[in-house]
Amino acid sequence: MRQPDWVPAGTDLEKPNAARMYDFYLGGSHNFEADRRMARQAVELWPELPQIMRANRAFLRRAVQYLAETGVRRFLDIGSGIPTFASVHEAARAVRPDARVVYVDNDPVAVAHSRLLLQDDPLSSVVEADLRSPDDLLARPEVAALLGDGEPVAVLLVAVLHFVPDGDDPYKAVATVRDALPSGSALVLSHASLEGRPDQADAHQDIYRRTPTPLTMRSRTDIEAFFDGLDLVDPGVVYLPEWRPETPGSVGPHPERMTGMAGVGRVP
Known part of the structure; x- marks a missing residue:
């Protein structure tokens, strides 16, 4: 197989990768047959998966543009995957x-892809770090520089926290990041939820138990707790399509079928 110029040297093209699978669900082109094969198997078990991924990405875009319109021009995307289709910097x-973006991921494959894609972008940088070690993440030079002069920063934890089990104390990790943010900053969060489709929750989580990244779905109350100490932006924590839709008709008749909740909070 001929290796495209966006692929880092030494990449195993026969091994599926979660970040490239996500790109496939979004309709992107930065994926390989191994990724597409695994993604199709997941869709057989969970037919709405591509729509959920796209609803999640659409929320990210709306939230980023909303915050940019309020004056935010610094973004810290934690658990970013590969910034290809409808990325934060775009x-x-x-x-x-003039928006600056620091992408953070703990997957070396996603980080290598991202660095290659963004090598000519002076306003974007890529860091390999893990939310479960927030002090280490915050100490990275690129992150410290983004936070260092007191300008508001939007932290994105989009479809990330459901991959952090309770045993790794995700609430403490989020609080550590929150406490490092200047006044006026924001937390953008989406999370797979137990609500909406409780009949499907076990099946959804079972799919991810077969991967290196098992899924922990949480209730609305549990998701709202991540915003402790922040001022929730209207309409609060809602199903993905319900967060500030571009038009009322874009929500659809059954937003709960997206099995994800989202919200934005501001630092007082």
């Missing part, structure tokens, strides 16, 4: 061309 710079 969404932010549609409003603020």
